[in-house]
Amino acid sequence: MELIDQLTNLASRAQKQIFHIQTEEATKNALVMPFINALGYNVFDPTEVVPEFVCDIGTKKGEKIDYAIVRDGKPIILIECKHVGGDLHINHASQLFRYFHVTEARIAVLTNGVTYRLFTDLEQPNKMDERPFMEFDLFNFQENDVAEIKKLSKASFNIEDMLFAAYNLKYMRAFKKYFDEQYTQPSTDFTHFISKQIYDGVLTPKLKEQFSILVHRAFHQFLNDKITMRLRSAMVDTNSQALLVADLPAAPAAEAASVAAEASTSDKGIETTVEETEGFMIVRAILRKTVAVNRVVMRDVQSYCGILLDDNNRKPICRLHFNGSKKFVTLFDVEGGERVDIASLDDLYGMASRIRAAVQRHEAKPVEAASN
Known part of the structure; x- marks a missing residue:
């Protein structure tokens, strides 16, 4: 073994x-x-x-x-x-x-x-x-x-x-560890180094302050763009030349923004984070060959972000618990669900077989319709 x-x-x-x-x-x-x-x-x-x-x-x-x-x-x-x-x-x-x-x-x-x-x-x-x-x-x-x-x-x-x-x-x-710290809050030295690669003039105190904000935003946007590209790639069948990105239900970036906006406005006091939206898109990408992706729906609540089959709360696929200090996922390939701690969104790919098994479990037995 x-x-x-x-x-x-x-x-x-x-x-x-x-x-x-x-x-x-x-x-x-x-x-x-x-x-x-x-x-x-x-x-x-x-x-x-x-x-x-x-x-x-x-x-x-x-x-x-x-x-x-x-x-x-x-x-x-x-x-x-x-x-x-x-x-x-x-x-x-x-x-x-x-x-x-x-x-x-x-x-x-x-x-x-x-x-x-x-x-x-x-x-x-x-x-x-x-x-x-x-x-x-x-x-x-x-x-x-x-x-x-x-x-x-x-x-x-x-x-x-x-x-x-x-x-x-x-x-x-x-x-x-250093990259993580700079991602969270760029230091003065990091901001200065990056700024000097881009700006040839004298870095005045006012410019340093402005660049500090811009470096922070650019760092976040750069990584988010990379994640979006990865999700787009995951949702495309690389083995089929006939499947185009345009044929997908929605471009991941646009769909992510739409889902996040809808969730944040439909429930007062509930904020769907970018990380939760990216997690939802990863789950959809994993399930693309198992079930039609439009059947995989996100419902955000105060304590977790739920991902359901057919928007039916009797058909939970998984729950994303990303709001606490310790991130974890509840997987529903077993009765009652099972908690699995994660370090990053990448860990969701390691759960692919269990995420698919949760859907297959719901598909294998009739589930009484629940009111939305």
Whole structure:
């Protein structure tokens, strides 16, 4: 079985078990050991995985770390576990810091069974970095995340390749964080840099103020245009030369604006965001080959944005919960619906099979018409 399938199965089991896991030991047994096993290491073979790995540090004897993955008798990966849901702040990684310094391991993992934070020593040799080079979320991962985690597996582990990947991942993560900050609120330095690429004159205080607003708007508009183009591409059948964009029910940009305007004016106090509209369009794109897209309708309410089949509230496809600090989607391919946390709109594409299954579930059985 492929690693992505094993992790998907583990995530599914974990979501059902997580509320019954009361101790750190239960976290290890139910979540961490299956994760290590998925990486190809035999958790019951002490030549591969050593639980309660003993490491003497100076005058401290008998210090232990939860797991050490070993090769040729030497530790290559150290794993420290916390209770599921527990805080993984770097201040709680003191044992990893100490053990990392006195062992030959170059990779350290701090986990609560759901989130896995990976560390190495990119900043100073033989001293564990304070910031992880990667974070893997068992309940919210994509294929590229699995490709990176696979580098830890028994079959693929190579310390030089791992360190090269760690270097790239660390700075990619930092760049993405910077872009996100500039997208939200461009800094003075960022605005100045961009402005100097466009404007040759002297940047007076008044111009700087004006450009700050324009850079912010341009950044948002640029990304929104890119998303619109992606949605347009998704809704066109690339395998059929006969299908033209003009034949679609409406151009995504125009339809998105129309849907948002209609929703925002029909219900007082309810504001349909651009993100909700884009999510709706992604769902429509996913379902284009499953059902006529004009049957897929959005209904926005105070607490979530609902997507229905035939505008019938007895036929929910999914609900977009984008207004809180933690974004998630409720999928209705199962009775009563199931919550799935997401990090970005891209995650909706990973739910395509479940979104289609929700429609197929409604189509398979008659549903009593509901009043609109």
